[in-house]
Amino acid sequence: MLTERRAQLLSLIVREYVDSALPVGSDAIVRKHELPFSSATIRNEMAHLEEEGYISHPHTSAGRVPSDQGYRYYVEALMQESDLPREVKRTIRHQFHQAGREEDEWIQLAAAVLARAVENAAVVTVPRSAESRLKRLELVGIQDNAALLVLVLHQARVKQQVLLFPEPIEQDDLTRISNRLNGAFAGHNAVEIGRSQAQMTQLEWHVANAVRAIMSASDRGGFDEAYLEGVRNVLQKPEFATSDKMLTMLDVLEHKNLTRLLPFASLPPEGITVRIGAENEEDAMREYSVVISPYGMPGGMMGAMAVVGPTRMHYPETISAVRFIAELMSEMLATHYDE
Amino acid sequence: MLTERRAQLLSLIVREYVDSALPVGSDAIVRKHELPFSSATIRNEMAHLEEEGYISHPHTSAGRVPSDQGYRYYVEALMQESDLPREVKRTIRHQFHQAGREEDEWIQLAAAVLARAVENAAVVTVPRSAESRLKRLELVGIQDNAALLVLVLHQARVKQQVLLFPEPIEQDDLTRISNRLNGAFAGHNAVEIGRSQAQMTQLEWHVANAVRAIMSASDRGGFDEAYLEGVRNVLQKPEFATSDKMLTMLDVLEHKNLTRLLPFASLPPEGITVRIGAENEEDAMREYSVVISPYGMPGGMMGAMAVVGPTRMHYPETISAVRFIAELMSEMLATHYDE
DNA sequence: CGTTAGCACTCTCTGGCATAGAGTGCTAAT
DNA sequence: ATTAGCACTCTATGCCAGAGAGTGCTAACG
Incomplete structure (x- = not known):
């Protein structure tokens, strides 16, 4: 367990780093948030956080970066899931209502909308019923x-x-x-x-x-067919400034690999699952985070959707976006394919 | 018209540059091919070729690079279309025979095989009949x-x-x-x-x-649906060492743009079409070359396939690969959907 | 006249080096 | 417990020199 102050500090570090992609230093964070402590105090606290594995150092004289464990703690205990703004929800609903009748079209739309909303890549599988008759x-x-x-x-x-x-x-x-x-x-x-x-x-x-x-x-x-959107969002991020990193990412997002790399099969039947960095079983995914949710009706048609991006991800926003769009797709499936 | 010697020289320059991606210098080319002239002579000839617009200089003290016009001349007058090796043809045929019954599967396979054969990106559209009944x-x-x-x-x-x-x-x-x-x-x-x-x-x-x-x-x-394969091949090429160039390329190859950017609509009903660099009408394609062929039966089901890559492309091999696979697909369509 | 040797010149690329900037960790004082 | 101070470390940047590759021009040659 972290002391209150360390938890707050970790939260600040995560948020700052997610926004800036730059290692965050003690001095900078004190100034930016006008903390009632000096940078030296923060340095001490950071040293503790590092010792306990929540943050790490790229090199001796650089600022701190959240570790997988740090993100995990943040997701579980610190962040508050921000509901999507009303406006955004309305826009999204609107797009779905304008979409055509074909199921494939919705699914691709869902992927595109999700990718755009979270500024990362999104995958949506074609829903299947457990057993076809x-x-x-x-x-x-x-x-x-x-x-x-x-x-x-x-x-x-x-x-x-x-x-x-x-x-x-x-x-x-x-x-x-x-x-x-x-x-x-x-x-x-x-x-x-x-x-x-x-x-x-x-x-x-x-x-x-x-x-x-x-x-x-x-x-x-199973989940063989899937639509992928927003690769560009991911590749634009600063962590992919070097082109070989980009190629690695492209490999990960290759259509064929996707459904294999994402833990669709071992998903709980409902609720959001977050896999951060090394928590992913697939080696290729160890530097990425995934936010997944099933959608559809238990026992009926079920699919899954996922957001894929670097571990440096806006978790609260991503989670609520996935949740919202999964619910929306479930509704759409229910109204159209009820039987 | 070019003199025989200049034509030969242009051919050497194109081939050398396509292989190495490095501007080719007078000295290097003389040594490599043991030409019966000195580098100075070659320099003179190069100066002429440049004046006439077949090659150009990235900067004063660099070697020569073929221009679009240079590639065009090469494609039209200098290269000889190399038939695909028997071996390769057999392998490809084999892959098609192992493929499943579903049309979409063939098409994706065709794109994948083509992309792999030419080490560039390949697009294959779903064939349509002119008018459905x-x-x-x-x-x-x-x-x-x-x-x-x-x-x-x-x-x-x-x-x-x-x-x-x-x-x-x-x-x-x-x-x-x-x-x-x-x-x-x-x-x-x-x-x-x-x-x-x-x-x-x-x-x-x-x-x-x-x-x-x-x-x-x-x-x-029309040609709305298409399968795209081999993006990675293109992005790996040295011209995309910087990541912003990569992003541009990614934009070009985005599914949605593809069928709009490629001149599928204005294609002659048969034969291979080559568009080199600025010959493409779309601005976004001005740095790329496209080798396109329709396939299918005139009057019946028709589709198109294209290879997309940098202008620095192995034209002879690409053209024969496109030709071969287009013929193969035509055969397959004919045997399965004849009526 | 076409060809060639020679040479000055240009441009890129690489490595070395110094400097500025950001950040750390430690110590001693409050 | 907190903080000011300080030495230290590492990165990023700009600059410079030298090597390498190539050009264009001129003058000479068969």
Whole structure:
């Protein structure tokens, strides 16, 4: 536990450093906040804070910089979560109402809005339901021996795939097959479809198999698809003045890595999770902080959104922005895909 | 017209500079290629080339750098398009055959493969047919007063949208509507659908209108969706050693700008187009070169792919890579979506 | 006449060096 | 417990000199 004064000091250091990106010195902080102590006293306190691991020294004669532990303490005990200004909330809501009907569009919008609000990179995954159930399937011939298989799953997910047949096939036959399979499979999940494949013609079996494959791939997928926005915000920050650092960051934010690097899988089912610097399990993320929240309806469609940036991050503002937009997306999902 | 010797010299300068990114000096080039002239002679020739605008000086005592005009001459008259090595072609083909069935997957793969092959950024747009025609539509109820509208268009495009109704509606009604509309609209394009909306119930009209809107949006869209890969390749190049240059590049490659900045719209219907530096109409692209090719079947599904990088680019290799992958994609489209 | 050797000149890059500025840690006094 | 004072440390900046690469010009050569 920190004494009251040290806690206050730590809070000042964090806020100052987050704003300026410059190591903060004892003298500067005393002057700036007109503290009722001399810089020497502050130096003593800083020495203590450093000993206990909350701040550190880039080099002997530089000011102090918060450590991961310092940020952690700040986030947990010192900061107060600032609600987003009414104005901002209104603007954001407005943008969502203007957005089109397509789900992908919202998601990308959410990422863009979030990135802009927190001036960092934002990732929003496409929401998934825990388990997909078939609502309806459709077979449309597109070539002699090929048809387009369209699956409508619960919660308005649509999947499509081109299906090849060993021999030419008529649209009538396709319709017959889809009718039969609709009857047999409607409302079923992948496992059930896998089980009930007895008593079928070879063609039906072929289609059923494809259906099952698509559905279980979709279930297995987890958070594979995601939208990323605001890379530029991150790369503009002073910590990336050297271009090799930039490249490292770019690697981290490469689309492919993202969903792997972020701890989406091990997320608690609700609430905001903050991972600061080395708290991240992935090596590549050890210098960054992540603020994550799931969104959607527990048991229904669930996605996750995250803000990624340097550990030097405006935690209170970031947390409230993530919270607000996650709630907003949950609402939108609920009103559109309720069932 | 350049004399033979000056042309040869220009070719050497271009190739040397493309490889090294360093201004090339008279002495260096004589030694490296054991030219049967002295460096002084080469200096004279260089002075001429510069006077005529093919090369330029960063500053008085530096070597020469090709100008846009120099690259242009090189591309048109000097270089020989090197076919891709058999090995490479085989590897690429192989990757495509291993890819999944989903069109988006190929496209992203094409971008990734191209980016890797030319060590620059690559953009591949999602192919569109000039005009979409409705093949089949489907209405699936998902809520009391909402249904999912799924359109299957010619050439295996699937579009979906959630449709709200002013009042609760039964699946039976939905089916009836879709049957009637399928009968009326199958094979028609957006304009035709817009014309034949007489004699309909209000609900049918509501759905028909949505269908028309989706289809004409899709027709208007042009090359809106695109996959971008290999940004990192570009940013790694020595011309981006300073981080502000990097940021500029990032801006250029932002998803949203891309399809606007690249001259996809004004592309000839086939063949490779090369835009070098200031030949690009967009200001932001004046320091970059673009190698573009359409792909697909004229009259049918068409897309475009482009390589974007600094003007200092391996033009022959880039051009053949673009050509090869465009052909490959055309083949793949043809075999899968022929009709 | 084309080619070339020679040379003065220009510009960049690098390393060394001194200085200013910010900050620390320690000590002794209040 | 707090503070003034001070020596010390480290970085950043500007300046300068020298090395290196390259140019442009001139005069000479076959």
